[in-house]
């Protein structure tokens with residue numbers, strides 16, 4: 001069977017989602033096949049005897065000799081595929097009927113992975129609807145906590161800008177109304193989520209992917225993450241209840257600079273302002289965060305659920321009110337010339353890149 005470059009890229013992405021460590025021997029094999037597939041036979045000088053890691057990698061790559069790049073690519077895909085079938089998270093708990101998400105349940109944790117890495121996990125209409133569905137399922141399943149994270153180098157680039165295009169002028173108002181309705185129910189599913197909800201922010205976050213963080217119970221971020229809400233440069237207004245949660249979390253002055261004037265925060269800044277719970281070095285991020293989450297997920301289910309509900313109880317009415325107001329405001333804005341011009345500007349700038 002012949003595999004395409006797309007299959008190769010997909011295998012690369014799947015590898016990042018494996019939870020079971022395949023061990024050093026397999027990792028070296030994967031490294032060697034990847035290098036051979038992308039660069040051809042090893043021609044770099046042999047590292048010194050005392051440089052153990054580099055030498056082991058060099059040995060693995062050199063051992064492939066003159067294996068053609070196509071064959072290396074094929075072997076890489078086959079090896080990843082066998083690891084995926086053996087990985088307990090993907091083999092047992094995987095719910096595979098999502099197109100834009102990867103949803104698994106393992107060790108009492110339901111993990112919702114935003115899975116459009118090539119588009120920096122931009123949230124398309126399909127993804128909005130799938131997240132609503134995944135949260136509905138997670139609310140009912142027997143997991144203790146639910147985690148949202150991204151596949152690839154971004155957490156999420158926010159609303160998919162293509163959601164705004166191909167709308168005929170006659171349909172603008174109708175589309176604005178439908179989008180506001182969908183957004184209200186999308187944000188509502190975060191407000192109403194009954195169990196502890198945790199964001200594992202694996203890279204930069206933009207727009208609605210940032211504002212929603214105010215509705216999570218814990219936010220862990222890699223030190224590579226940034227937090228940016230460029231609403232005014234797109235002619236938009238804040239959503240995700242951020243008009244209520246951000247001033248409450250970080251104070252009016254900081255929230256205003258971020259939500260109105262597009263100030264981008266580093267992970268350290270977001271943490272010192274209370275939006276992020278804790279920041280981890282990128283090279284140990286996944287390991288440290290998942291070890292901690294596994295321990296949290298072994299705590300008594302009902303106690304965690306009831307405690308979360310008590311903590312959020314007094315805010316619920318205010319959150320629902322903020323959500324309704326924000327969606328009504330966006331419905332008006334979406335149909336305005338100011339917003340359409342800002343979106344057109346965005347696409348014109350992109351086409352000149």
Ligand SMILES: CCC/C=C/C(=O)SCCNC(=O)CCNC(=O)[C@H](O)C(C)(C)COP(=O)([O-])OP(=O)([O-])OC[C@H]1O[C@@H](n2cnc3c(N)ncnc32)[C@H](O)[C@@H]1OP(=O)([O-])[O-]
Pocket residue numbers: 118119120122123157158159160161162183206207208209230231234236239
């Ligand atoms: C809900 C209503 C309210 C609105 C809320 C919001 O979220 S407002 C906030 C809305 N969000 C924004 O304003 C963010 C807009 N995006 C950006 O500013 C930059 O893409 C970046 C900084 C996220 C990444 O820069 P980088 O140089 O590292 O990478 P790159 O640029 O090469 O991107 C790789 C590919 O991904 C694609 N893609 C990425 N994001 C989006 C998107 N949102 N949409 C669609 N596509 C997107 C990009 O086009 C490209 O596709 P291609 O050409 O390969 O087919």
